[in-house]
Amino acid sequence: MANVISNVALVPGIYVMKIEGNFRGRMGQFYMLRSGRNYPLLPRPISIYDIGEDYISFLYRVVGEGTSLFSQLQPGQEIQLEGPFGNGFPQVEGSLALVGGGMGTAPLLLAAKHYPHAHVYLGFVQQAFGVEAFEAVAASVQVKVGGSIIEQVDPAHYVNMFSCGPTPMLQALAMKTEGTSSRLYISTERHMACGIGACLGCTMRTREGNRRVCKEGPVFPVEEVEFDDLHGV
Amino acid sequence: MISMACNIAGVAFKNPIIMASGTFGFGREYAEFYSPELLGGIVGKGLTLHPKAGNMGSRIHETASGMLNSVGLENPGVAAFLKDELDDMTRWNTAVIANVGGSNLEEYVQAAAMITENAQKRRTMNRRGVDMLELNISCPNVKQGGMQFGIQTEVARDVVRQVRNVTALPLVVKLSPNAENITQMAVMCEEEGADGVSLINTFSAMKIDIRRRRSVFANTYAGLSGPAIKPIALRMVHQVAQAVSIPVIGMGGISSVEDIIEFIMAGAAAIQVGTYNFVHLHAGSELVYGLEQWMQREKVQSLDEIRGIL
Ligand SMILES: Cc1cc2nc3c(=O)[nH]c(=O)nc-3n(C[C@H](O)[C@H](O)[C@H](O)COP(=O)(O)OP(=O)(O)OC[C@H]3O[C@@H](n4cnc5c(N)ncnc54)[C@H](O)[C@@H]3O)c2cc1C
Ligand SMILES: Cc1cc2nc3c(=O)[nH]c(=O)nc-3n(C[C@H](O)[C@H](O)[C@H](O)COP(=O)(O)O)c2cc1C
Ligand code: FES
Numbered sequence: 001m002a003n004v005i006s007n008v009a010l011v012p013g014i015y016v017m018k019i020e021g022n023f024r025g026r027m028g029q030f031y032m033l034r035s036g037r038n039y040p041l042l043p044r045p046i047s048i049y050d051i052g053e054d055y056i057s058f059l060y061r062v063v064g065e066g067t068s069l070f071s072q073l074q075p076g077q078e079i080q081l082e083g084p085f086g087n088g089f090p091q092v093e094g095s096l097a098l099v100g101g102g103m104g105t106a107p108l109l110l111a112a113k114h115y116p117h118a119h120v121y122l123g124f125v126q127q128a129f130g131v132e133a134f135e136a137v138a139a140s141v142q143v144k145v146g147g148s149i150i151e152q153v154d155p156a157h158y159v160n161m162f163s164c165g166p167t168p169m170l171q172a173l174a175m176k177t178e179g180t181s182s183r184l185y186i187s188t189e190r191h192m193a194c195g196i197g198a199c200l201g202c203t204m205r206t207r208e209g210n211r212r213v214c215k216e217g218p219v220f221p222v223e224e225v226e227f228d229d230l231h232g233v
Numbered sequence: 234m235i236s237m238a239c240n241i242a243g244v245a246f247k248n249p250i251i252m253a254s255g256t257f258g259f260g261r262e263y264a265e266f267y268s269p270e271l272l273g274g275i276v277g278k279g280l281t282l283h284p285k286a287g288n289m290g291s292r293i294h295e296t297a298s299g300m301l302n303s304v305g306l307e308n309p310g311v312a313a314f315l316k317d318e319l320d321d322m323t324r325w326n327t328a329v330i331a332n333v334g335g336s337n338l339e340e341y342v343q344a345a346a347m348i349t350e351n352a353q354k355r356r357t358m359n360r361r362g363v364d365m366l367e368l369n370i371s372c373p374n375v376k377q378g379g380m381q382f383g384i385q386t387e388v389a390r391d392v393v394r395q396v397r398n399v400t401a402l403p404l405v406v407k408l409s410p411n412a413e414n415i416t417q418m419a420v421m422c423e424e425e426g427a428d429g430v431s432l433i434n435t436f437s438a439m440k441i442d443i444r445r446r447r448s449v450f451a452n453t454y455a456g457l458s459g460p461a462i463k464p465i466a467l468r469m470v471h472q473v474a475q476a477v478s479i480p481v482i483g484m485g486g487i488s489s490v491e492d493i494i495e496f497i498m499a500g501a502a503a504i505q506v507g508t509y510n511f512v513h514l515h516a517g518s519e520l521v522y523g524l525e526q527w528m529q530r531e532k533v534q535s536l537d538e539i540r541g542i543l
Binding site: 032034038039040041042043082191192193194195196197198199200201202203205209210215229 | 255256257258262263265266278286287289291292293294295298299300302304307459460508510511512514
């Protein structure tokens, strides 16, 4: 249990919730969040958006019942959270691009803070959000609303790329990266129950066999990912 | 002195709280959060003779007060379990139960025989092995086998008889709520020499994605667990406990100390906790401490005082 410090909508339906406490976590890892004692039953996986000495924050979109309850939390109220879980983005050297689409921008902010030299590309369908946070820490930020942000990314310019977003966007980036020497890591999503590798509910088929998104992931080198399986989610 | 201890088929459990198959892995993941030694026992992830990749597509979906799962018995197979997992599992001072599934009779028998042989071999080397077998004739998530055995009593009889023939380990048969007659099924298990029965596995259930106009699950149906099934599970445990004289391990939606007491009052020798492990990471330790406090508060020295009082 921890106290909510603030919980504000950046644009309609998209919130940043700041929670009090000294939490651990690296870029690309996530927490399992619950509010309410019995309903909904399962916690929801949400990426770490930002973390400081005395707070952790999450950027989330109201999708269904779980996230809708999150959005009703007022400062001073309590929320349950367990984490950090997952592997997170790897430590890399050399030039780096961070490519996020929509909610997929959430796990990239910590990476941008960690690698101030990174070039950031953010794509949104209708309305941009959270761009200022990236502008405050990154060397360059390009934003596109509508259309595809992937058009602006040239993989040949980067030794490494981290990406998170809708599957078609990830796949477009993967195709564009093929044949270049750039190493692409993508953050994947699966419904989760335990979040720690015990239930096998989040298993994803990869070229290396079954992998638990909560434990061996959510970040995978793109060569391992079977996009057919990702589309099925 | 309060004692939570219980004995099932000669296996000592320090308390009646056992983690259910498929919800606790092989214990390792949860051991990062609390010691499995607190628990009465652990049932490992359901094993099949050969490794199994499990089902494609979505595997879990939350429902009102429950969840659907379609994991499809993803597991490393018996040989890999004995080689890679058992040492870790037996390192903790808690009862270790292997849950065995299969897609045909032969697979059940071979898997049970392998685990039994391994346990005997380890014993001669003074090492702990599997303490008990839980025969899973009730998984609704595999196309062939699994639940087909758990529905008709006479089909299940063959499996139980043949597995009994090859194992000297304490044998508990896990029953399906989808059985045509769960009491008859339990009586059959007793007749065939099972040392206990555990119930219930998940209910065969369904969820439709109306936008895509198809089932959420590649297998169409999935298994329902969690608080939603508790009242039915409790009724089944009560009925079965009255019909057999072997121990009954009860489960289905247990999420509090009060739930545990209900199952014990209905006649359960011990209980298993499944879905609640996902709700609260520390479910196991919370329930063990909670049960002890409840017994102190209610001045119940031993659970025998309340077991089967209904
Ligand atoms: C590792 C990881 C990190 C995530 N990080 C974030 C984040 O930073 N911000 C954010 O807004 N969301 C994030 N998500 C997605 C988030 O978990 C889901 O949006 C949330 O669980 C929806 O819960 P709900 O109760 O509101 O919706 P529900 O009522 O459970 O579901 C509503 C709809 O959302 C779909 N859905 C539910 N859970 C998921 C899921 N895990 N993946 C894909 N679809 C889902 C359901 O199929 C359903 O159609 C992350 C998911 C994962 C696996
Ligand atoms: C994700 C998941 C996986 C499961 N896997 C198995 C399994 O491998 N073998 C088995 O006998 N039961 C399995 N079960 C059933 C549980 O052990 C238990 O019987 C059922 O969930 C009811 O208890 P609960 O409501 O407390 O979860 C599984 C259940 C869930 C939710
Ligand atoms: S959510 Fe349970 S294994 Fe990943």
